[in-house]
Amino acid sequence: xxxxxxxxxxxxxxxxxxxxxxxxxxxxxxxxxxxxxxxxxxxxxxxxxxxxxxxxxxxxxxxxxxxxxxxxxxxxxxxxxxxxxxxxxxxxxxxxxxxxxxxxxxxxxxxxxxxxxxxxxxxxxxxxxxxxxxxxxxxxxxxxxxxxxxx
Ligand SMILES: [Zn+2]
Numbered sequence: 001x002x003x004x005x006x007x008x009x010x011x012x013x014x015x016x017x018x019x020x021x022x023x024x025x026x027x028x029x030x031x032x033x034x035x036x037x038x039x040x041x042x043x044x045x046x047x048x049x050x051x052x053x054x055x056x057x058x059x060x061x062x063x064x065x066x067x068x069x070x071x072x073x074x075x076x077x078x079x080x081x082x083x084x085x086x087x088x089x090x091x092x093x094x095x096x097x098x099x100x101x102x103x104x105x106x107x108x109x110x111x112x113x114x115x116x117x118x119x120x121x122x123x124x125x126x127x128x129x130x131x132x133x134x135x136x137x138x139x140x141x142x143x144x145x146x147x148x149x150x151x
Pocket of ligand 1 (some may be wrong): 029030031032033034058061
């Protein structure tokens, strides 16, 4: 994994964002055997596909390990490669008072950063406090609003 210079690679995706739901898989948690689900989708901005995302969670783990939200941002489509894209990872945790908390985590160890879809990944410090964070959270708001399959 090499570090990525976002500004040199891709302009920040701009709202409005449109979500297209794609595939959905079900399985069982390795630690407890409870049902888990993974749902995927695409985010489009006015220029076309801006990101792919995956939400993965296990029933009953939303308050402890939480749900993983993985995104791969960058350029998609003909003539693009994984070198045009980078992975960003977040964890959604349901807090005791019922409100959700969304936290950016290190993306390097996540499946989305395996090199096939994205050749690089961002760490938490690559995102927090940068202009990308604003765009990323606007995109995530659209995902939560438009993808009704979560939890
Ligand atoms: Zn489990």
